[in-house]
Amino acid sequence: xxxxxxxxxxxxxxxxxxxxxxxxxxxxxxxxxxxxxxxxxxxxxxxxxxxxxxxxxxxxxxxxxxxxxxxxxxxxxxxxxxxxxxxxxxxxxxxxxxxxxxxxxxxxxxxxxxxxxxxxxxxxxxxxxxxxxxxxxxxxxxxxxxxxxxxxxxxxx
Numbered sequence: 001x002x003x004x005x006x007x008x009x010x011x012x013x014x015x016x017x018x019x020x021x022x023x024x025x026x027x028x029x030x031x032x033x034x035x036x037x038x039x040x041x042x043x044x045x046x047x048x049x050x051x052x053x054x055x056x057x058x059x060x061x062x063x064x065x066x067x068x069x070x071x072x073x074x075x076x077x078x079x080x081x082x083x084x085x086x087x088x089x090x091x092x093x094x095x096x097x098x099x100x101x102x103x104x105x106x107x108x109x110x111x112x113x114x115x116x117x118x119x120x121x122x123x124x125x126x127x128x129x130x131x132x133x134x135x136x137x138x139x140x141x142x143x144x145x146x147x148x149x150x151x152x153x154x155x156x157x
Contacts, residue, residue, distance in 0.1 A: 030117060122134070
């Protein structure tokens with residue numbers, strides 16, 4: 001069984017989310033994020049992620065869109081995802097990147113650190129287009145940095 005599953009875009013994903021975690025996932029952090037203070041990231045009181053001892057832990061049931069931008073186009077049952085493709089080497093990296101962007105307002109890290117984490121994870125996965133995807137998030141990601149609406153909070157341990 002995989003640690004994530006693809007959502008039905010018009011029923012579960014509501015044309016916004018493509019994947020959801022099926023169990024709690026943990027990944028080592030790198031660079032400045034490896035020394036981020038231990039904390040719990042909450043949104044509307046729900047614990048979505050923690051950072052502990054240089055690792056990020058993400059809750060089961062966390063949904064994300066994969067590599068952005070993309071949108072689901074069509075009328076069910078005919079339709080497709082259009083935009084940046086997801087590959088086996090990008091899925092876990094995009095998960096961590098999305099969590100870091102979601103909690104950017106409350107975390108003690110910056111845009112460069114979040115993008116570098118994405119890059120290193122793709123390199124660890126031997127993804128051949130890692131440099132291209134990394135350049136894209138550096139060039140186009142700033143307009144999404146700290147723009148998340150919602151009630152994100154952090155509790156430092």
